[in-house]
Amino acid sequence: METIITILVGVLVTVAVYLLLSKSLVRVILGTAILSHAVHLLLMTMGGLKKGAVPLLGENAESYTDALPQALILTAIVISFAVTSFLLVLAYRTYKETGSDNLATLRGFKDE
Amino acid sequence: MLAITIAIFIPFMAALFVPFIYKRVRSRNIGWFVMSVPLVLFIYLASLIPAVAGGKTYIHTIKWIDSAGINFTTYLDGLSMIFGLLITGVGSLVILYSIYYLSEREALGRFYVYLLMFMGSMLGVIFSDNLMVLYVFWELTSISSFLLIAFWYHRKKSRYGAQKSMLITVSGGVGMLAGFIMLYTMTGSYSVREIIGTIGQYTNESLFLPAMLLVLLGAFTKSAQFPFHIWLPDAMEAPTPVSAYLHSATMVKAGIYLVARFTPVFGGEAVWFYTVTGVGIFTLFWGSVNAVRQTDLKALLAYSTISQLGLIMSLFGLGSAALNEGYSADSVIYTQATFAALFHLINHSTFKGALFMVVGIVDHQVGTRDIRRLGGLMSLMPVTFTIAVIGSFSMAGLPPFNGFLSKEMFFESVLIIRNLDIFAMGPVWGSLIPVVAWLASVLTFVYSMIIVFQTFLGKHQPDRLDRKAIEAPVGMLIAPLILALFVVGIFFFPNVVGNYLLRPAMTAVYPPFEGAEGLVPHIAAWHGFNAPIIMTIGVIVVGALLYTYLRYWRGIYSLAPMRWNLDSMYNGLLTQTEKASSFLTRTYMTGYLRDYLVYIFVFFILTVGGGLLWTGGFSIDLSNDAPITISEYIIIFVMMGASIAIIFAKSRITAILLNGVLGYSIAILFVVFRAPDLALTQIIVETVTTALFLLCFYFLPEWSKEKTTRSLKVFKGIIAISVGTVVTVLALVVQGNKMFESISVYFENAYELAGGKNIVNTILGDFRAFDTMLEVVVLFIAGIGVFTLIKLKAGKGDEDVED
DSSP states (O other), rough: HHHHHHHHHHHHHHHHHHHHOOSSSHHHHHHHHHHHHHHHHHHHHHHHHSSSSOOOSHHHHHHBOHHHHHHHHHHHHHHHHHHHHHHHHHHHHHHHHSSSOBTTTTTTTTTT | OHHHHHHHHHHHHHHHHHHHHHHHHSSSTTHHHHHHHOOOOOOHHHHHHHHHHTTTTTTEEEEEEGGGGGEEEEEEEEEEEEEEHHHHHHHHHHHHHHHHHHHTTOOHHHHHHHHHHHHHHHHHHHHHHHHHHHHHHHHHHHHHHHHGGGGTSSSSSHHHHHHHHHHHHHHHHHHHHHHHHHHHHHOOBBBHHHHHHHHGGGGSSSTTHHHHHHHHHHHHHHHTTTSSSSHHHHHHOOOOHHHHHIIIIIIGGHHHHHHHHHHHHHHHHHHHHHHHHHHHHHHHHHHHHHTTOOOOOOHHHHHHHHHHHHHHHHHHHHHHGGGOOSSOOOGGGGHHHHHHHHHHHHHHHHHHHHHHHHHHHHHHSSOBTTEEEOOTTTTHHHHHHHHHHHHHHHHHTTTSSOOOOHHHHHHHHHGGEEEEEESTTOHHHHHHHHHHHHHHHHHHHHHHHHHHHHHHOOOOOOSSSSOOOOOOHHHHHHHHHHHHHHHHHHHSSHHHHEEEEHHHHHHHHOGGTTOOOTTOOOOOSSSSHHHHHHHHHHHHHHHHHHHHTTTHHTTTHHHOOTHHHHHHHHHHHHHHHHHHHHHHHHHHHOHHHHHHHHHHHHHIIIIIHHHHHHHHHOOOOOTTTOOOOOHHHHHHHHHHHHHHHHHHHHHHHHHHHHHHHHHHHHHHHHHHOOHHHHHHHHHHHHHHHHHHHHHHHHOOOOOOOOOOOHHHHHHHHHHHHHHHHHHHHHHHHHHHHOOOSSSSGGGHHHHHHEEEEESSHIIIIIIIIHHHHHHHHHHHHHHHHHHHHOOOOOOOTTHHHHH
16 A cells, blocks of 8 residues: 555656646646645655554544644645645736746846 | 953943944944943953963863864963953054044944954954854954945945955955864864864874965965955055054954964974965065055055064064974074064054054045155144154164064074074075065165155145144044053063063963073163174165165066056956856856756755665565555546646646546545545645636636647656656655654543544644644735735836836
């Protein structure tokens, strides 16, 4: 299980990197979203998968799944949501101001 | 003794208060408060003179970074005593002088803050025993000097001079830091005293010589030795009190201090002897040659300072010869050079400080420092004239002034060195040193006469002066008068200085010679009709002749190709460096996001992937894998398929829906992985994210097909696949090699520790509550950002502001 999830993480990272290297701003943002998916899965895998009960003490199980990665991922999901939404609005504003969402045409000031 | 440590910090603390006091007292009277600081310190240090003269030293350590050998250790011995007295004594006088010199319209608060900062850092340099602490204070003096030179920052020349001094002294300082680290590598200690004790066993190490040269680099740049002297004349753009204080009496002597302090470490080595002596003698000569051709009095004094610093430096070089064989009745004779150096160091501070103040007074009263416009001020400014005579004649080496004594001792030292039979010192080199020294002294005599006679005698030219010449106010005259009194006083009572200040300093420079006979010679103005006195008479006769016929031979200066000099080399180097660096930066700073990402990814592949290859860390252990069911396989393959399809998606709607597929599949995986909270959160967030994307698509254009060449696609593909592979391999390696036990067991105690049964919730809400709070802050900031970006209207003027 861990191995195949790790490979899935690799595939997601590959796709994310490919999208990040695009010209289109929306593709780049999509790339960051996929990259955070990959990282969440990676964190999960690092703690070991399916190694015990749901981390609720009421279950009275013998052992529980590692709760720490879950807490980390919960934080990460929220943060990546914040970042994604901010980037989207940034793209919107950039397009409104410059009329372009193409990063190749958006480079810097001419007189710089 | 803790008091020494506090003494370093008192100026810094006073500097903190200056702005507040200056707000209340917006007048020159702020200076009186500032002056009390060095005055108190001076009196305190002076009260310790008898004890230090008796051979006592004070040491105090505050543990700081003990594991790295860095402690705040202060050390007061004879050598630091001399410098401490100079810094606080001349400091008090300079501040007193500045009270009357600076106009009340100047930013006095800022000026005194810088000055106090400098004073504190300078005290730090001389009292620190730990090399790292010394280095920090060393650079702080460079910084405060930079700020003081650029005090009139609206002037282009001030900024240029400040930058030049900063660049030269700081690069020397960095070299010195490297030297210190080498010393630490060899001896295992940053403490100068410990290094002095153990250095004997390391003289054959390969780092010994580089360490020595780097420490010398720091000393030479700071003390304006050839070829690094070029910053000092430009530093004269600073207000005159600053020039008198930093650039003649104290900061430029920090390099001298360093050489003196390190003489017991490196002294006795041939390289040290030749470098310090040679550079010093040449600087002495070169400075005096250039001083004669100056027409600006301050520039003349700058070159004369360079020259005098070279003199002191060369004496320390000559004196280091005594350490070659250790103590013996024969070698003690060479220590006389160091004695002369320390003596001249004090004398130079007195007469040069007075001369700088005189030049400041002339500039202040008549509005110019150009000797071609000056002349005949003697009858109009008699007191200033008297001080100028005392200072200049002392510099020229005439009796009855202290410069005469140290100049005689200087001649004696260069004559003694002819008898030196170590370091392969042949008769040629041995004779060259006295000859160059004598020539430089003749020129010193000439420019000293220029200062006095061309300013105060000759024809008065009132129409070429900005203001009518009148004597300066009493306040301005007190400080140079006190210095002039010292100039005369030291001549008549030189052995007071010798016994109380120079004796303990000599012991500090020559630990093996402690208490030796002849280490502290008796200073006498007249010691028979011997070689030094003949040299002095020669200087006076030839110098007087040269001065009289100055206008006949001054022409040779215009013959020499002065266009091609060190200054233009420095300027050229600076422009070329700026050009090259801006070219380099433009090459890789393209302003295109993709390029930057490529740099990041390539770096990641090379370091992480390369690191894995390099260390051979591949040991993948799959035995701990959990079993996997068919349904899970299906989810995983759906995700892989969906993600790859995103790359080829024709429309953005397809892409975003596929992204949704990924997100919801992850939610399902979270359920499988026993993480219900995550699954719930993921579903909500994924829904909102998808909605957001769709909302944005309403305003953004349909994504155009990426118009890229095939090779670029392949390049992107290679980078993407490499990054993916490195991540996968790294993750697999990590899973197979758990080096530590998981710390999660701790959190399973959640009910007792935090009173909650959901472990994930207790981590977020209790164990790591601050993290969660800051996470909310991030959300909040992002929210503000989103709101601002949508609502804020850009004004029309914004385009100008952006540039």
